[in-house]
Amino acid sequence: MNTLLIQASDLHERLARPGCLVFDVRHDLGDLQAGRRAYETGHIPGALFLDCETQLSAPRSGHNGRHPLPDRADFASLMRAQGLSARAQVVVYDAGNGAMATRLWWMLRWLGHESAAVLDGGWAAWLAAGGAVETGTRNPSVSEAQAMQGLRLAAQPAMPVVDAAAVLANLAQPRFTVLDARTPERFAGQVEPLDPVAGHIPGALNRPFGQNLDEHGRFKSPDRLRAEFQDLLGERLKQGIVHQCGSGITACHNLFAMELAGLPGSSLYPGSWSEWCSRPGHPVATGA
Template identity: 45%
Template sequence: MKAPGLIEPDDLAKRLGDEDVVVFDCRFQLTDPEAGERAYREGHIPGAFYLHLERDLSSPKREHGGRHPLPDWQAFAARLAESGVRQDSDVIVYDAGEGMAARAWWLMRHIGLERVRLLNGGWQRWIREGRPVTAELPQPRPGHVEVRLRAGDTVDVNDVREAARQGKLVLVDARSRARYRGDVEPLDPKAGHIPGAVNHPWEEGLREDGTWRTPEEQRLRFADLASSGKPIVVYCGSGVTACSTLFAMELAGLSAKLYPGSWSDWVSYPDHPVATGDEPGAWQP
């Protein structure tokens, strides 16, 4: 049984070139921001357009709001429209396992697009199966996207602060266990996690071959969250890979919100407490 939100390479290959299908390549490396686009120009799925995390899927960094604030919605909609996206388009996104495609999926869903799917297994599986690749850049084509923001998709730092103090929400940290514990922090000025947060690394939603675990497997992963009865909020370093956990939760039939600023926003406030170690910890007034 095929999971909603995913498309298999066989199915995409049969629909390449269809007028109502738009494909986006979202490959990106945080340590080398231009590597993804270079790789795209060297070869990509035929007809795929490129979305750059920092130019297309984010707005410029400010004092607060994290390293990758949400984009300007009208500019984002225009970027999709110039690639041929319409309200009823079938939009397919993929990356090379970095967790960027789910960011694009979440943003598109947030502005009101309903038919958005991730390529199961991404670029690596496409290549592994010997499917067609091209360096030819697609030509812009007319589209139209209306911004219809979905209410209740996000929380801000004030909501998270109150949750940390009062335990009104279930906070989920989607970063690696080492970053959650505070053993390492390669990107942000402080190491650790938001007090009260539990750790569900986003990569654990995927198998070793890069395909997504089944809805049943995702439900087992998140059984502790489902039983809490509280609203779920997910964060990561800057609101990007948290979207992969949100996607896995949707496969599991769970609803959750995104803290877009995530850890990089949290630690931009000097008075915010930080917890370390394997345990969630608690707010210390």
């Protein structure tokens, strides 16, 4: 299996075969221990827990955003220690909306590991499908064979990123379009619950990541997503799209949805709004 999205019923069958690694990345920005507590209370059998704050992010400096990307080599070492081999199929899930799962999916692609999928509907979908539940904590178990077939770090990132300097330069000489995944209220600068400044990057367009999901909390069909992104972006798709959000997490949801829609090639601005608004002199726009 090498697909972007997997359904709970298909994951149940896949777990019966070897070579599948499942990661639980449930997380709550308002309660940083909630994800681990939820994991220990119940998780997909065999799943390993990864913490967004301490394992999937680098230390914060005050000017690099709320969830800066870790060093690629350090992240590769972490994943090898979790048992990730070059041939492993990875499935990632969160509480349900895919916001955290698509972040890890992107990070794995960033390393060069292609065989990674997101569980559509996450933990909620697994329970709804009658999936088995394991409690407690599970630690990685890395065999000698897995160690020998460990993940090889690609020389160049397989998923492109841009930094704050590139976004700033783009304001004067536009080469790409910035797509902001935050809610319309945060984009417009009406509210800002997490960062010290409200508003958005000048020239950015807004597509709240929740628009990628249907009324059941599952990803919309590729055809529907493609039509929606084409309606929003039009000719801008030919220039290139850079995704951002508050701290580089839900931006990956939009990026994932575009990949699902058959619109690959987008870049990520990892620092996103939390980095942008911390830099003195960076312009801020408000309104829709």
